[in-house]
Amino acid sequence: MPDLTPSGQSILRSARGSSHFLRETLGRYYATLCGDLIILLTVTMVAFITVKGLAAFTGPHPLSPLKFLFSSHWQPDADPGEGGPQFGTLAFILGSVSVSGLAVLLAAPLAVAASILISVIAPRAGENFFRPVLELFTGIPSVVYGWVGLSLLVPFIRNQFGGLGFSLLAGGLVLALMILPTITTLATDALQNLPDSLLEGSYALGATRWQTIHRILLPAARPRILIGVTLGMTRAFGEALAVQMVIGNSVRLPDSLLNPMSTITSVITMDMGNTVKGSAWNNALWSMSLLLLAITFGFIVIIKRLGPQDTKNGNHF
Amino acid sequence: MATTSDLQSGRPLVQGNHKSAFRNDRIATGIFYAAGIFLVLLLFAFAGYIIYNGRASLNLHFLTTPPLFMQKGGGVGPQLFNSIYLLILASTLSVPLGVGAGIYMAEYARPSRLTRAIRLSLETLSALPSIVVGLFGLLIFINILGWGFSILAGAMALTILNLPVITRVAEESIRNVPPALKEGSLALGATHWQTIWRLILPAATPGILSGVILVTGRIFGEAAALLFTAGMSSPPLNFSDWNPLHYVSPLNPLRPAETLAVYTWKVNSEGLVPDARQIADGSAAVLIITVFLFNFLARYLGKALQKRSRAC
Numbered sequence: 001m002p003d004l005t006p007s008g009q010s011i012l013r014s015a016r017g018s019s020h021f022l023r024e025t026l027g028r029y030y031a032t033l034c035g036d037l038i039i040l041l042t043v044t045m046v047a048f049i050t051v052k053g054l055a056a057f058t059g060p061h062p063l064s065p066l067k068f069l070f071s072s073h074w075q076p077d078a079d080p081g082e083g084g085p086q087f088g089t090l091a092f093i094l095g096s097v098s099v100s101g102l103a104v105l106l107a108a109p110l111a112v113a114a115s116i117l118i119s120v121i122a123p124r125a126g127e128n129f130f131r132p133v134l135e136l137f138t139g140i141p142s143v144v145y146g147w148v149g150l151s152l153l154v155p156f157i158r159n160q161f162g163g164l165g166f167s168l169l170a171g172g173l174v175l176a177l178m179i180l181p182t183i184t185t186l187a188t189d190a191l192q193n194l195p196d197s198l199l200e201g202s203y204a205l206g207a208t209r210w211q212t213i214h215r216i217l218l219p220a221a222r223p224r225i226l227i228g229v230t231l232g233m234t235r236a237f238g239e240a241l242a243v244q245m246v247i248g249n250s251v252r253l254p255d256s257l258l259n260p261m262s263t264i265t266s267v268i269t270m271d272m273g274n275t276v277k278g279s280a281w282n283n284a285l286w287s288m289s290l291l292l293l294a295i296t297f298g299f300i301v302i303i304k305r306l307g308p309q310d311t312k313n314g315n316h317f
Numbered sequence: 318m319a320t321t322s323d324l325q326s327g328r329p330l331v332q333g334n335h336k337s338a339f340r341n342d343r344i345a346t347g348i349f350y351a352a353g354i355f356l357v358l359l360l361f362a363f364a365g366y367i368i369y370n371g372r373a374s375l376n377l378h379f380l381t382t383p384p385l386f387m388q389k390g391g392g393v394g395p396q397l398f399n400s401i402y403l404l405i406l407a408s409t410l411s412v413p414l415g416v417g418a419g420i421y422m423a424e425y426a427r428p429s430r431l432t433r434a435i436r437l438s439l440e441t442l443s444a445l446p447s448i449v450v451g452l453f454g455l456l457i458f459i460n461i462l463g464w465g466f467s468i469l470a471g472a473m474a475l476t477i478l479n480l481p482v483i484t485r486v487a488e489e490s491i492r493n494v495p496p497a498l499k500e501g502s503l504a505l506g507a508t509h510w511q512t513i514w515r516l517i518l519p520a521a522t523p524g525i526l527s528g529v530i531l532v533t534g535r536i537f538g539e540a541a542a543l544l545f546t547a548g549m550s551s552p553p554l555n556f557s558d559w560n561p562l563h564y565v566s567p568l569n570p571l572r573p574a575e576t577l578a579v580y581t582w583k584v585n586s587e588g589l590v591p592d593a594r595q596i597a598d599g600s601a602a603v604l605i606i607t608v609f610l611f612n613f614l615a616r617y618l619g620k621a622l623q624k625r626s627r628a629c
Contacts, residue, residue: 037418208338
């Protein structure tokens with residue numbers, strides 16, 4: 001076998017040589033097994049959720065996939081007399097898109113500006129102060145973000161702008177705060193991994209720091225910054241409880257910043273435990289889970305297209 | 318002055334007017350400082366708000382007594398216990414697997430289809446929303462295997478969440494071990510596994526340990542993956558019965574177990590206690606303080622162990 005590592009047999013001729021060889025083999029098998037297990041786990045998860053998610057579209061009363069995706073008529077418990085239950089999820093899909101989109105719009109500019117401070121302008125304070133603080137905050141549980149949204153933000157919005165307070169705006173703000181540390185850390189990594197020669201060359205040519213930042217460093221780091229933003233979006237899109245607590249959970253197309261609405265994850269969170277296993281309503285919820293999985297895959301594809309992921313600091317899920 | 322072309326735009330990098338270039342530079346610097354300071358103030362205000370509001374609950378009574386039904390003054394004792402128990406079980410399951418997979422990726426994997434498949438699986442697992450992991454747990458452990466809402470199902474779901482992160486941390490820490498260590502060991506006639514077990518793993522331990530503690534802190538606050546696996550109820554527990562086979566024993570792995578994070582979420586929607594707000598304030602404070610403590614511990618242990626291994 002063309003292998004740089006010693007096989008154990010030829011080198012160790014002592015009496016214990018064979019037990020070393022056994023351990024060598026067992027160790028290798030164990031590590032390989034763990035690696036394979038990760039593939040198995042991922043494949044199983046995708047397969048099971050796919051099969052379960054497709055159940056609603058087959059069987060005696062199949063749901064039309066087009067209606068499921070493009071109708072906003074969601075009446076899961078309507079009687080047959082009223083036209084039967086309706087499972088159109090468009091309102092929730094748009095709800096998820098708008099709340100996570102709003103979160104990224106609010107968070108990304110601040111995150112990128114802060115990452116420039118940390119990596120270019122004040123690198124020492126960045127390394128000793130900002131980075132540890134950001135790391136501290138990526139670990140805060142999402143229910144805590146949701147609770148602050150519910151106890152502080154919702155009443156504030158109600159008093160300032162009227163309405164219920166439970167709104168797209170509240171959801172977007174809570175998610176923005178939640179993904180700020182993630183995007184900032186990833187954007188900082190992107191800027192710090194640029195070769196020093198870019199900065200030095202630009203300074204040597206007489207450019208000011210701002211000119212260097214916006215003409216040289218930001219364009220060079222752009223793909224990696226976009227990966228960070230996409231990862232933040234992925235996290236916001238998949239967040240369930242923090243959003244559910246502040247968004248109001250009413251079936252409604254997202255038509256105003258101040259109106260309550262629902263997202264894919266909030267509907268799953270609310271109804272999965274209350275519906276009968278195997279019922280049309282329950283099956284529709286599993287189809288929404290499959291949709292969530294598919295959209296997450298879409299985000300992964302976008303991230304892969306944008307370039308190789310940073311292996312040093314990885315992603316922050 | 319000499320103008321130099323920007324390669325991309327073809328425009329001069331430093332345009333005619335020096336003064337405006339320097340003024341813009343100062344304005345931009347000011348804006349970046351403002352953004353960074355605003356960000357940090359926002360985060361500190363957030364943490365301060367939670368801890369300030371929850372300060373009244375940071376006492377032994379709140380942390381050890383069970384919740385009350387329809388009356389004020391209940392605590393979060395069982396929930397806190399459940400969180401810690403789940404965390405220990407999940408770490409016991411996920412650390413050996415994650416470190417094993419990390420060893421594989423750092424030491425055995427070659428550029429092959431299999432390695433690429435593992436890499437892609439790891440990326441997928443870490444990008445999955447935790448509610449999807451919870452739903453998978455519901456499907457497999459509750460619906461198919463019929464365990465019912467249980468600590469065991471919850472621990473499995475948390476293991477799935479942990480696995481990609483621990484694998485990545487282990488792989489990185491192993492890759493950061495100086496190659497001379499490995500080469501020296503192999504040259505002395507040690508087998509590959511002996512080298513991994515006796516030299517590489519001990520040298521990588523500080524990195525792995527601080528990574529594991531950090532992850533553990535994060536799953537302490539996980540709720541979405543537990544709603545449909547560990548469940549949203551906590552049966553009455555008898556804290557003097559430590560036989561894991563008894564139903565009222567806190568150690569029974571097949572009983573439903575609401576964690577602190579799940580309780581924080583649920584207490585608002587249920588309306589079964591009049592002091593829901595105080596309870597949520599208190600448990601949010603406990604959650605955030607625990608996460609911070611884990612973070613400090615990871616930082617401290619990582620540094621301390623590194624210093625010791627350098628001293629040898």
